Amino acid sequence: MIPELGHFALILSTLVALVLGTLPLIGAHTNRLAWVALARPAATAMALLVTFSFACLTQAFVANDFSVVYVAQHSNSLLPIQYRVAGVWGGHEGSLLLWILMLTWWAFLVAMLSRQLPEAMVARVLGTLGLVGFGFLLFILLTSNPFERLLPAAAEGRDLNPLLQDPGLVIHPPLLYMGYVGFSVAFAFAIAALLSGKLDAAWARWSRPWTMAAWIFLTLGIAMGSWWAYYELGWGGWWFWDPVENASFMPWLIGTALIHSLAVTEKRGSFKNWTVLLAIAAFSLSLLGTFLVRSGVLTSVHAFATDPRRGIFILIFLVAVIGSSLALFAARAPKVGLGGRFGLVSRESLLLTNNVLLVVACGTVLLGTLYPLLIDALGVGKISVGPPYFNAVFVPVMTPILFLMGVGPFARWKDASIPEIAKAVKWALLVGILVAVALPLLYGQWFAMTALGLLLAAWIVATAALNFIERVQHTRAGRGFLAAALSQPRTFVGMHLAHIGIAVFVVGVTMVGSYQDEKDIKLAPGQSVDVAGYHFTFNGVKAVEGPNYVAAQGEFDLAVDGKFVRKMNPEKRNYHSSAMPMTEAAIDAGFLRDVYVSLGEPIDRDKPEGEWAVRVYYKPFVDWIWGGCILMSLGGLIAMLDRRYRVRARAAAPVSAGTQQA
Amino acid sequence: MNRYYWILGGFAALVALLAVGLNLNPRDVPSPLVGKPAPAFTLSQLAEPEKSLSPKDMQGKVWLFNVWASWCVSCRQEHPILVEFSKKVDVPLIGLNYKEVRGDGGFDMSKMPAEEEKKLAWQRANRWLSEHGNPYKLTVMDLDGRVGIDYGVYGVPETYVIDKSGVIRMKHTGPITPEVLAKRIMPLLAELNK
Numbered sequence: 001m002i003p004e005l006g007h008f009a010l011i012l013s014t015l016v017a018l019v020l021g022t023l024p025l026i027g028a029h030t031n032r033l034a035w036v037a038l039a040r041p042a043a044t045a046m047a048l049l050v051t052f053s054f055a056c057l058t059q060a061f062v063a064n065d066f067s068v069v070y071v072a073q074h075s076n077s078l079l080p081i082q083y084r085v086a087g088v089w090g091g092h093e094g095s096l097l098l099w100i101l102m103l104t105w106w107a108f109l110v111a112m113l114s115r116q117l118p119e120a121m122v123a124r125v126l127g128t129l130g131l132v133g134f135g136f137l138l139f140i141l142l143t144s145n146p147f148e149r150l151l152p153a154a155a156e157g158r159d160l161n162p163l164l165q166d167p168g169l170v171i172h173p174p175l176l177y178m179g180y181v182g183f184s185v186a187f188a189f190a191i192a193a194l195l196s197g198k199l200d201a202a203w204a205r206w207s208r209p210w211t212m213a214a215w216i217f218l219t220l221g222i223a224m225g226s227w228w229a230y231y232e233l234g235w236g237g238w239w240f241w242d243p244v245e246n247a248s249f250m251p252w253l254i255g256t257a258l259i260h261s262l263a264v265t266e267k268r269g270s271f272k273n274w275t276v277l278l279a280i281a282a283f284s285l286s287l288l289g290t291f292l293v294r295s296g297v298l299t300s301v302h303a304f305a306t307d308p309r310r311g312i313f314i315l316i317f318l319v320a321v322i323g324s325s326l327a328l329f330a331a332r333a334p335k336v337g338l339g340g341r342f343g344l345v346s347r348e349s350l351l352l353t354n355n356v357l358l359v360v361a362c363g364t365v366l367l368g369t370l371y372p373l374l375i376d377a378l379g380v381g382k383i384s385v386g387p388p389y390f391n392a393v394f395v396p397v398m399t400p401i402l403f404l405m406g407v408g409p410f411a412r413w414k415d416a417s418i419p420e421i422a423k424a425v426k427w428a429l430l431v432g433i434l435v436a437v438a439l440p441l442l443y444g445q446w447f448a449m450t451a452l453g454l455l456l457a458a459w460i461v462a463t464a465a466l467n468f469i470e471r472v473q474h475t476r477a478g479r480g481f482l483a484a485a486l487s488q489p490r491t492f493v494g495m496h497l498a499h500i501g502i503a504v505f506v507v508g509v510t511m512v513g514s515y516q517d518e519k520d521i522k523l524a525p526g527q528s529v530d531v532a533g534y535h536f537t538f539n540g541v542k543a544v545e546g547p548n549y550v551a552a553q554g555e556f557d558l559a560v561d562g563k564f565v566r567k568m569n570p571e572k573r574n575y576h577s578s579a580m581p582m583t584e585a586a587i588d589a590g591f592l593r594d595v596y597v598s599l600g601e602p603i604d605r606d607k608p609e610g611e612w613a614v615r616v617y618y619k620p621f622v623d624w625i626w627g628g629c630i631l632m633s634l635g636g637l638i639a640m641l642d643r644r645y646r647v648r649a650r651a652a653a654p655v656s657a658g659t660q661q662a
Numbered sequence: 663m664n665r666y667y668w669i670l671g672g673f674a675a676l677v678a679l680l681a682v683g684l685n686l687n688p689r690d691v692p693s694p695l696v697g698k699p700a701p702a703f704t705l706s707q708l709a710e711p712e713k714s715l716s717p718k719d720m721q722g723k724v725w726l727f728n729v730w731a732s733w734c735v736s737c738r739q740e741h742p743i744l745v746e747f748s749k750k751v752d753v754p755l756i757g758l759n760y761k762e763v764r765g766d767g768g769f770d771m772s773k774m775p776a777e778e779e780k781k782l783a784w785q786r787a788n789r790w791l792s793e794h795g796n797p798y799k800l801t802v803m804d805l806d807g808r809v810g811i812d813y814g815v816y817g818v819p820e821t822y823v824i825d826k827s828g829v830i831r832m833k834h835t836g837p838i839t840p841e842v843l844a845k846r847i848m849p850l851l852a853e854l855n856k
Contacts, residue, residue: 277669291680295680295683295684311684312684315677315680315681315684318677318680319677322673323670323673323674323677326669326670326673327670329666329669330666330667330669330670333666334666370676370679373679373680373683374679376683377679377682377683
């Protein structure tokens, strides 16, 4: 009964989405206030219905209702409760429902937090979100119904893919989807602005916190996925340039360009066209990612079970959403223009350069991701594009971006002078060079690429520090340094924190790429192996039993300089429901390095007490990669909470009430 | 028209590429075995376990070799098509039951004696064919998957077309769809049987 209620709520929400996607938009266009006023209640109703539907599916998982096909395929009565709940998004249908849930929640939040916006604007934004929601709801109802029954019911479920039975996977998809779907809000604001013809600073100011929120979620979601791959897959890698990883990275790159571009549009009224196009592109790439993941056109470790009907549906949906918004853009853009003028050297021009480079970076990822498809489509052969391509094209594009990141905050709006900037940043360059020369030598070997990475990271941190000090000195007005430092605007503090996050990330990538060490060897109990000064002694393997698996658990003693540090227990798990054994690596994490042990196979299958294939890694600075991402998100969060979004919002409220019809 | 319309053009090209991509199968890896003699094997038959079959027993005939297992979900999708095919077309369809027990994962193989595996495999395979219909002239049992390795089985189901002289002429990975059957397999069979 409950699954049917969930299905019914989904159908109702589709109808509500259709109402939301049509009447308020028409109402805003024809000045029908009653229709405009429908937007908020309809968005609320849509969110409630989808939430109810999602709760019904969760209930089916928690209650082990194997008469629902989707539950029977993705759960099992032995599955621990937290994974039964996470199992809801363990497959295509449920994760699509999660995606829709997030979309409706974003719409609901916009409905709640938009009291200061003109009613027509709200109607257009929510209407656009309603149309997007309608498309996805139709998609799930027509091709991927998660509530479909299995009669007679299965006695037992097939179980959730063991790879997904991990705390990381409980939160990775929701974070990522919050990011993906969050760009729909920036997209809806852009469409609303194009429809009304009012592309002004106010529009940029409204979009900024929403875009930033989406970007924060996306950053955390990607970082979470990367961290999960690192500790769960047992390969010691953190990024594989897999098509699906790329699908999440492309909206991130464009989203990063978008938050910078929005800043210019808000402060200077420039880049209007460009900002709108980026907002459309960020969401379009999220949709493209959905297509790539769920249609089966590319092979990937993330691929869902595919069904050609789904691919066709999403493609049609892509054409409708992206095609119509690009057409709208092309029709309106010439009248909008770029906006305010600026000098050849100015903060605007630096940000524009940075923006273009980010778009180029995204383009190279897109090319690398779609190239195998293109080659296949032309019938020339089958190829796969791997890390060598991406590494080769990515470093040259990112280097100038990272360099400009240090310069940008020193440049004045409208017109800046190179000698002035050079004078301000010369010490930062010196610090960068010193670090780049000295630090690699400390690690024993000097590589040019390592030096470059460290130079850029040190440069970013040093310029951020100089810029911060300079600004505090300028705004002291008789106060103490600390008091002045604490009263800096949050957007300014957030910006530098996020930039430092990038530097921390670059340090992690550079160091782990240059100095990691690994050994693949056979060990019998009692034998030991050394990696980068870490001494691992193998004490043998014992059998342990988990809730839904049995595992061979190895025991290693880790020692440094002859001193015992800790025991490490990597596992090789055999889940009852799966033929594939899973590797659980044991990681000793540290500020400056991780050491990592994973258990391979016993050399002789019948003698688990004998020799085992073992892999040990030394990963310097690897946790800085995710630490950097957390700093970036934190910076974004601080910037998003800047006082002026609220102060101005309050000041703007009385003006916008009532009269502003477009 | 204005210069912004080129963006739409670029998007249209992308959509065209994706549309073409939808009709391609990225897992359709060209098999190095196409054009080579079918690897030899001798495996027991499902219907009569004391009898065996080798590819050379099929010399002089064009035949289809279809890899299946009762645990394979996609096999259920193609099965009705195979049943229809076997009623209409006079081309022998030989089944290769691939890792009937080991592939399922629900069993702890380290605790199962070989005899029991054999018994269970025959039982499961027979039951599956009696439930879903038997399109096969006969099925051979590849319990440990060795023959599957020789044939480069990539995923179940897979289907091979083998000609009169025992050479593999085509390999299809994944379930056979009515289109694949009509557009690729049937014309090839007609040509080979000429």
